[in-house]
Each structure stands twice: as C-alpha cells, then as structure tokens.
Amino acid sequence: MEIKCTKEEFKVLLDLVYAGNLLINGMREVDERIAPHAELEQKIFAMAKEFGLEDYIEFDEEFKEYMPTRAYENSEINDYIDAYEDKVFWEELVVRMARRQALNELGDENPDMTNAELRNRQIELEEYYEDEFIENGIYHLKWIKPEIQSEEEAKAKAKREQ
Structure with a gap:
C-alpha cells in the first residue's frame, strides 16, 4: 500500500x-x-x-x-474516544429510561395508548431525563433489586392473589 x-x-x-x-x-x-x-x-x-x-x-x-x-x-485520541463514549452513554441512558417508563405507563396506566401517544410520551420523558441527568448526573438513580422467588414461592403467591 x-x-x-x-x-x-x-x-x-x-x-x-x-x-x-x-x-x-x-x-x-x-x-x-x-x-x-x-x-x-x-x-x-x-x-x-x-x-x-x-x-x-x-x-x-x-x-x-x-x-x-x-x-x-494517552494522547488526544483517548480524549476523543472518551468524549464519544460519554455522549453515547448519556444518550442511551436517557432513551432507554424514557422508553421503559413510557412502556410501563402503557401497561399500567393507559393500556389504550396509541403508538403515536406512546412515542410522544417517550419524547416528553427523554426531555425530562435529559434535564435530570444534566442537573444531577446519576445521583438520583437507585437500583431496586428484583424479588427473586423460587418456583414454589411464585405459585403460592399467585394462589394467594386469586
């Protein structure tokens, strides 16, 4: 070459x-x-x-x-790569959290939501999360450990709820 x-x-x-x-x-x-x-x-x-x-x-x-x-x-190329990774991280976090919340609302609060309403709600939530992360970073994020049940416990819980 x-x-x-x-x-x-x-x-x-x-x-x-x-x-x-x-x-x-x-x-x-x-x-x-x-x-x-x-x-x-x-x-x-x-x-x-x-x-x-x-x-x-x-x-x-x-x-x-x-x-x-x-x-x-350790040269400036690393700065470019770090900046790219940082940008992608925040954009993906915003989109995924907004999408998750919009889908939760669809399932829990408004099961008749249309696709257009779902997309509009996701965009609203993206704006909210973007503002939140600009102001607070990940400070307000919390991990909620899912409840892990054995198969028997799950069956017993389902039976109690019926």
Whole structure:
C-alpha cells in the first residue's frame, strides 16, 4: 500500500483507523474480529515508522501484531474516544429510561395508548431525563433489586392473589 501524505495527515489517518477499528472490533475477542477492518488497521499501523510515528505504534512480539503504545493511548485520541463514549452513554441512558417508563405507563396506566401517544410520551420523558441527568448526573438513580422467588414461592403467591 502506498500512501502519499504528510506526517500530520498520516497521524490523522492513524487516529481515524484506530478509533474506527476500536468501534468495530474493540469489544470482540481476537478470534471474533471483523477481519478486513483489523487487517487494514495492521497495515496502517505497520506504516507508522515510515512517517516518524514509531512512538505511537510498536510491534508486540508476544501477540505478533502492531499495537498502540501507552504514549499513543494517552494522547488526544483517548480524549476523543472518551468524549464519544460519554455522549453515547448519556444518550442511551436517557432513551432507554424514557422508553421503559413510557412502556410501563402503557401497561399500567393507559393500556389504550396509541403508538403515536406512546412515542410522544417517550419524547416528553427523554426531555425530562435529559434535564435530570444534566442537573444531577446519576445521583438520583437507585437500583431496586428484583424479588427473586423460587418456583414454589411464585405459585403460592399467585394462589394467594386469586
């Protein structure tokens, strides 16, 4: 592979390839990686020395592959990745909590709610949760441990409720 660019441009390419492959393969075991992405990352990593970026990428003899150095992982790329993960965390938390509450209301309070009403209620709740998390973070969240019953206890409880 031949790439014609400056050292600065190659560093940007390195960042993009690293972050992209982290997103695609970061949560996978080695034998489960999506090969084309992992292989291209290795090709780009192998070129780092040619562009004077050997402080960022090194060949690991134990794993027989190129890997980011601690210096690279502690560089600004980590700030970008952390910011992305933080944003995704809060957005997913807001959407999932709003969806759960809207569905609970559908089941418990308004079983005749239409799909449009459900979606509108979810959007209202997303706004509420977003404001709540901006103001308080996770401070007000509490884990309510579900009651775990044996099969016999569940049958006895159901019988009592009849």
